[in-house]
Amino acid sequence: MATKEPGNPGVNTAMIRIREGEIAKSTNWKRLAEPTSLIATLFALIIIFSLLNPRFLSVENLRNLTDQASLPLILSVGATLVILLGSIDLSIEGIMGSAAMTFVLLSANTRDSSDFGLLAVLAAIVVGIIFGLLNGSIVTKIKVPSFVVTLGMWFVGLGVATVLYGTETMPFLTNSDLTSWASTLSVGLPNSFWAAVVVVILGVTFVGLTKTGRSVMAIGNNENIARSAGLRVDRIKLAVFAIAGALSAVAGIIAAIKLGSGSPSVGLGSLFVTIPAVVIGGTALAGGKGGVLSSTLGVFILIILNNGLILAGVSPNFQSGIAGAILIGAIVVAAASQRDRLRIAK
Amino acid sequence: MTTNAKNVALSLRDIKITFGDVVAVNGVSLDLYEGEVIGLIGENGAGKSTLLKILSGIYRPDEGSIELAGKEVKFRNPEDSLAAGIGVVHQEQSLFTNLSVAENMDISVGKSGSNSSLLGLYNWGAVNKSASRTLEKIGSKLDPRTKVGDLAFVDRQMVEIAKAIRVGESSNTKPIVILDEPTSLLEPHETAYLEREISKLREIGSVIFVSHRLEEVIRVCDRILVLRDGELVAVRTKDAVDEAELFRLMIGREAKSEKREYRRDASEEAPVIELRNLSKRGAFRGVNLTLAAGEITAIVGTNASGREELCKALYGVDPADSGTMLVRGKEVHGWNVQRSIKAGFGLVPSERKVEGMVGGLTAASNLSLIFGSDSQVGPFISPRKLKTVAADWFEKLDIRPRNPSLELERFSGGNQQKVVMAKWLKSEKLSLLILDHPLRGLDPGAAGTVNLLIQAAVKNDTAVLLLADTLEEALEMGDQIIVMRDGEISSSFDLHKEQPTSLDLLEKMV
Numbered sequence: 001m002a003t004k005e006p007g008n009p010g011v012n013t014a015m016i017r018i019r020e021g022e023i024a025k026s027t028n029w030k031r032l033a034e035p036t037s038l039i040a041t042l043f044a045l046i047i048i049f050s051l052l053n054p055r056f057l058s059v060e061n062l063r064n065l066t067d068q069a070s071l072p073l074i075l076s077v078g079a080t081l082v083i084l085l086g087s088i089d090l091s092i093e094g095i096m097g098s099a100a101m102t103f104v105l106l107s108a109n110t111r112d113s114s115d116f117g118l119l120a121v122l123a124a125i126v127v128g129i130i131f132g133l134l135n136g137s138i139v140t141k142i143k144v145p146s147f148v149v150t151l152g153m154w155f156v157g158l159g160v161a162t163v164l165y166g167t168e169t170m171p172f173l174t175n176s177d178l179t180s181w182a183s184t185l186s187v188g189l190p191n192s193f194w195a196a197v198v199v200v201i202l203g204v205t206f207v208g209l210t211k212t213g214r215s216v217m218a219i220g221n222n223e224n225i226a227r228s229a230g231l232r233v234d235r236i237k238l239a240v241f242a243i244a245g246a247l248s249a250v251a252g253i254i255a256a257i258k259l260g261s262g263s264p265s266v267g268l269g270s271l272f273v274t275i276p277a278v279v280i281g282g283t284a285l286a287g288g289k290g291g292v293l294s295s296t297l298g299v300f301i302l303i304i305l306n307n308g309l310i311l312a313g314v315s316p317n318f319q320s321g322i323a324g325a326i327l328i329g330a331i332v333v334a335a336a337s338q339r340d341r342l343r344i345a346k
Numbered sequence: 347m348t349t350n351a352k353n354v355a356l357s358l359r360d361i362k363i364t365f366g367d368v369v370a371v372n373g374v375s376l377d378l379y380e381g382e383v384i385g386l387i388g389e390n391g392a393g394k395s396t397l398l399k400i401l402s403g404i405y406r407p408d409e410g411s412i413e414l415a416g417k418e419v420k421f422r423n424p425e426d427s428l429a430a431g432i433g434v435v436h437q438e439q440s441l442f443t444n445l446s447v448a449e450n451m452d453i454s455v456g457k458s459g460s461n462s463s464l465l466g467l468y469n470w471g472a473v474n475k476s477a478s479r480t481l482e483k484i485g486s487k488l489d490p491r492t493k494v495g496d497l498a499f500v501d502r503q504m505v506e507i508a509k510a511i512r513v514g515e516s517s518n519t520k521p522i523v524i525l526d527e528p529t530s531l532l533e534p535h536e537t538a539y540l541e542r543e544i545s546k547l548r549e550i551g552s553v554i555f556v557s558h559r560l561e562e563v564i565r566v567c568d569r570i571l572v573l574r575d576g577e578l579v580a581v582r583t584k585d586a587v588d589e590a591e592l593f594r595l596m597i598g599r600e601a602k603s604e605k606r607e608y609r610r611d612a613s614e615e616a617p618v619i620e621l622r623n624l625s626k627r628g629a630f631r632g633v634n635l636t637l638a639a640g641e642i643t644a645i646v647g648t649n650a651s652g653r654e655e656l657c658k659a660l661y662g663v664d665p666a667d668s669g670t671m672l673v674r675g676k677e678v679h680g681w682n683v684q685r686s687i688k689a690g691f692g693l694v695p696s697e698r699k700v701e702g703m704v705g706g707l708t709a710a711s712n713l714s715l716i717f718g719s720d721s722q723v724g725p726f727i728s729p730r731k732l733k734t735v736a737a738d739w740f741e742k743l744d745i746r747p748r749n750p751s752l753e754l755e756r757f758s759g760g761n762q763q764k765v766v767m768a769k770w771l772k773s774e775k776l777s778l779l780i781l782d783h784p785l786r787g788l789d790p791g792a793a794g795t796v797n798l799l800i801q802a803a804v805k806n807d808t809a810v811l812l813l814a815d816t817l818e819e820a821l822e823m824g825d826q827i828i829v830m831r832d833g834e835i836s837s838s839f840d841l842h843k844e845q846p847t848s849l850d851l852l853e854k855m856v
Contacts, residue, residue: 209467221442288444
């Protein structure tokens with residue numbers, strides 16, 4: 001019929017013009033949560049805080065900032081991976097506690113004479129992986145939502161840590177080389193920060209350059225399509241939860257080293273820096289959108305805000321309120337771009 | 347046309363498959379030649395999708411054999427079928443919108459064909475390059491680095507086709523592409539483009555084309571195979587068949603002439619709605635339009651034409667920001683959905699599953715979602731009344747299964763659409779019904795019933811505003827056709843005075 005005319009160039013070019021228009025329209029308002037605007041926010045914060053208190057930009061404070069950022073950075077990599085899948089991991093603090101206790105009790109400490117050196121690190125990471133695998137298998141095999149599973153695992157982790165802690169006095173690390181490792185400077189910045197940098201680089205590589213990493217993005221976008229495309233969805237989920245568990249363990253170990261002792265509550269407050277940082281970075285809680293590097297920006301925004309407010313003389317009583325408000329604001333911005341998720345087809 | 351001189355690419359011999367007592371496909375044999383496009387049509391439940399699932403390795407037939415280029419093959423799973431060079435583009439989108447075109451094409455490719463290099467790390471250059479090669483083969487100029495979410499639907503279909511033939515590239519046979527209703531989500535101008543691209547696939551392989559749109563099947567295919575009740579009831583070459591015959595073969599009865607007697611009695615009463623210079627920034631400008639009771643107005647235009655926005659403005663979801671709107675001759679201000687429903691306006695949205703219904707609620711509850719007073723006792727909903735009211739409508743509209751207590755999501759698309767429409771039709775003062783692609787995804791039988799409902803509404807003096815799936819549908823159903831382009835009305839046709847062709851409409855659209 002009418003649409004049979006094969007070579008009508010007029011129709012073709014007009015069509016292309018329309019399509020370009022559509023593309024421009026759809027990307028325009030999603031920019032708020034993009035890396036460029038995050039970097040702009042970061043710089044704005046830096047400028048404001050350095051004007052409020054010149055000490056903000058001092059070398060000591062920058063070292064302080066990077067040290068404070070190190071644990072959230074490590075945790076945010078794992079959390080980002082899990083959230084990219086469309087799941088969530090709330091068990092961070094529990095795993096940190098268990099791993100920290102494992103690590104301290106197997107290192108030279110004030111309780112007993114055992115000292116397994118680096119093996120203690122390995123053992124603690126294995127503990128984290130086991131917790132992660134438990135999370136992952138309950139989510140994939142028994143199909144319990146990750147929110148519930150990891151919420152429970154948080155307290156299982158704390159429980160295991162408490163049992164390990166026992167009834168004796170707090171175990172302190174006795175090796176002074178070890179306890180000073182985290183704050184020792186290499187190339188001007190603390191070791192804890194460099195550990196975080198390594199983890200972030202590994203995370204970026206994983207998501208951007210490996211088949212499994214790309215599959216994580218795919219699963220987060222649409223799990224059904226991922227399954228029918230032949231991706232091993234369950235196995236990938238399991239792997240990601242295990243990675244997240246391992247990274248929580250690493251964070252727990254570094255937290256114990258910083259503290260110089262083992263305590264079930266080393267991770268206290270970590271969850272409420274990590275998840276907001278990931279969300280502020282623009283990673284969608286629904287999955288499939290965002291990335292490790294954006295979460296890094298989110299971590300720095302929160303850490304700088306926290307540090308800057310203290311230096312500016314704002315009462316610490318206000319700080320958690322401000323952090324919460326910022327989280328809600330970030331989600332409002334992020335949700336705006338998700339409205340089009342409802343429009344499956346137009 | 348020259349099919350008989352060519353090699354057989356695929357043949358099915360006496361394929362039979364049963365599920366329990368149901369014989370879904372019964373003794374189907376067919377030959378597909380290299381360079382041929384065959385059409386596969388049939389009502390929902392005729393066995394089309396089962397046959398496709400057999401070809402794509404999801405089901406194994408109980409009896410019969412499949413031959414590829416003369417050699418018998420057995421598909422144990424979808425991977426086997428893909429590796430043999432049979433690529434399926436499913437009705438549902440199968441692309442990840444957050445990934446690039448190239449990645450989408452690469453991600454389901456098995457280890458051997460993927461482009462990872464040392465240490466299992468992606469080699470993005472290679473991924474993009476091999477995607478370009480495949481895209482080029484099917485004549486597409488898409489940039490493989492584009493994010494799929496940024497593409498128009500017609501381009502996504504091209505990606506789907508490229509992806510489908512991608513896996514089989516390593517096998518040495520020519521690809522067989524199965525397209526399951528590839529145009530059902532496309533606008534008319536996009537459909538024209540895709541049809542042209544499908545024709546080009548003849549040069550590299552062969553195509554099985556499944557569609558509900560009979561005129562399209564005749565346009566695109568060399569031969570058309572008709573399935574009914576699991577059996578192949580007819581094979582026709584495209585030159586020797588017309589839509590009416592295909593319809594009869596498919597349904598088993600004559601197509602009723604849908605042309606209704608036009609009943610425009612230039613009544614004195616004010617039009618249902620009159621727009622003067624209505625505008626909304628970024629959507630439409632200076633729209634003048636009159637919708638009279640008992641008339642169907644079809645608006646045609648591309649996605650960017652502003653016609654969907656105009657409908658949303660009329661319904662009050664996204665009101666216009668300047669201009670005048672008169673409802674029954676009275677100017678209205680501060681238009682919103684509540685007022686629009688009060689004025690007797692109804693909207694049947696195109697995204698039935700997302701916007702038009704509450705899938706987890708029963709059909710009965712959906713039916714009384716908006717006008718529920720007939721199923722209430724005082725302020726409370728009476729479950730008993732809810733059921734009797736629903737049973738009435740189920741009978742009237744022949745909604746199946748006859749069980750209003752079933753969740754609506756468990757009904758078929760056609761029956762869901764009947765419930766969605768009944769939700770409005772049960773209002774006695776329905777004055778304007780806005781239908782956004784009401785026939786989308788419905789087979790001709792279900793579409794026929796929905797059409798009858800529309801006619802019934804018109805007879806009741808409801809004005810109907812129709813965004814049709816195809817230009818043919820608009821031409822067939824409308825009293826007047828409004829063509830929109832870039833947010834403005836570019837032309838309008840009174841179908842009682844003139845009979846434009848779809849080409850006339852297309853020219854004004856783009």
